[in-house]
Amino acid sequence: MALVGKTAVVTGAAMGIGRALAEILLENGAKVALLDINEAAAERPLQALEQHFGAEKTIFLKCDVESEEQIRAAFKKTVEIFGGIDILCNNAGVLNETSWEKTISINLMGVIRGTYVALEQMNQLSGGRGGVIINMASMAGIGPLLSCPSYTASKFGVVGFTRAMAAASEASGYGIRFNAVCPGFVQTDLITNIPVRLGQFSNLAAATHKLVDVMGTIAVSDVAAAALELLIDDTKNGEALLVLQSGATYMQFPTFNPTQNKPL
Numbered sequence: 001m002a003l004v005g006k007t008a009v010v011t012g013a014a015m016g017i018g019r020a021l022a023e024i025l026l027e028n029g030a031k032v033a034l035l036d037i038n039e040a041a042a043e044r045p046l047q048a049l050e051q052h053f054g055a056e057k058t059i060f061l062k063c064d065v066e067s068e069e070q071i072r073a074a075f076k077k078t079v080e081i082f083g084g085i086d087i088l089c090n091n092a093g094v095l096n097e098t099s100w101e102k103t104i105s106i107n108l109m110g111v112i113r114g115t116y117v118a119l120e121q122m123n124q125l126s127g128g129r130g131g132v133i134i135n136m137a138s139m140a141g142i143g144p145l146l147s148c149p150s151y152t153a154s155k156f157g158v159v160g161f162t163r164a165m166a167a168a169s170e171a172s173g174y175g176i177r178f179n180a181v182c183p184g185f186v187q188t189d190l191i192t193n194i195p196v197r198l199g200q201f202s203n204l205a206a207a208t209h210k211l212v213d214v215m216g217t218i219a220v221s222d223v224a225a226a227a228l229e230l231l232i233d234d235t236k237n238g239e240a241l242l243v244l245q246s247g248a249t250y251m252q253f254p255t256f257n258p259t260q261n262k263p264l
């Protein structure tokens, strides 16, 4: 799908990976609605994006992905201003093992809420234009991160939800592709103050820092570049793209033959 003239919604767009996603979408000619709970944090990045790409190409909408009402209002405003939605990047997420409910509500349920509200606008079966939805998972959605069990659960859920939605969409004719991005450690605020973020698992902070040292970190631009391939390539549906310092790799998952109930 060519991005020129398309409309994208990015959640958690005020900083980090979400801001990088917004930038690469704008660089490729899309209009972008930047959604975030943190309006103050979005102010300066938005000014910079407006100066570079033009104010007519971007809007910021305050939105808490824990609220279906706020998501629906933001999507409605986006359609009013830009005429429709072609792309959704469910990116907002937190790392907070002290409050596992919050982690699940934002990281997993926020992706599900955003997807289901977006279907009301994007699904070709209900008059939408179709398009593509990218869900920001993590390498911790491919393999468990011992110091972050609830975060890991949220990201495994994002990968599973994405792959199931991709299959449902293809079988039903939604005209929407669904793909997950699974980065390793990325240089953002989310991986600062790790011990505080680990809550009852803070005893595993040293092991986590060691993993960061061994695996290294990547830049937000590396994640955005990997996501771009999933946005543009119309053959990509149901993928989980692992993004590490060594590059991006499409994960292979076992397929089961229900009649034999064992991996093929």
Ligand SMILES: NC(=O)C1=CN([C@@H]2O[C@H](COP(=O)(O)OP(=O)(O)OC[C@H]3O[C@@H](n4cnc5c(N)ncnc54)[C@H](O)[C@@H]3O)[C@@H](O)[C@H]2O)C=CC1
Pocket: 011, 012, 013, 014, 015, 016, 017, 018, 035, 036, 037, 038, 041, 063, 064, 065, 066, 091, 092, 093, 094, 106, 107, 136, 137, 138, 139, 182, 183, 184, 185, 186, 187, 188, 189, 190, 191
């Ligand atoms: N930083 C990393 O190492 C990795 C991050 N990820 C994922 O990437 C996504 C983005 O994370 P980062 O850019 O690293 O973090 P970040 O902390 O830099 O940015 C997260 C953004 O989401 C926003 N946000 C938080 N809760 C929200 C809510 N309820 N509603 C709306 N917006 C909300 C924040 O205000 C912030 O602007 C997250 O889903 C995270 O789990 C995945 C793999 C690695």
Ligand SMILES: CC/C=C\CC(=O)/C=C/C=C\C=C\C=C\[C@@H](O)[C@@H](O)C/C=C\CCC(=O)O
Pocket: 095, 137, 138, 139, 140, 142, 143, 144, 145, 148, 151, 183, 184, 185, 186, 190, 191, 194, 208, 242
């Ligand atoms: C402390 C920072 C936490 C959250 C940010 C985030 O999402 C970073 C995740 C980065 C790495 C996660 C690594 C998990 C590693 C273990 O699960 C190992 O079992 C390896 C996992 C998968 C290997 C993938 C493959 O098959 O090659």
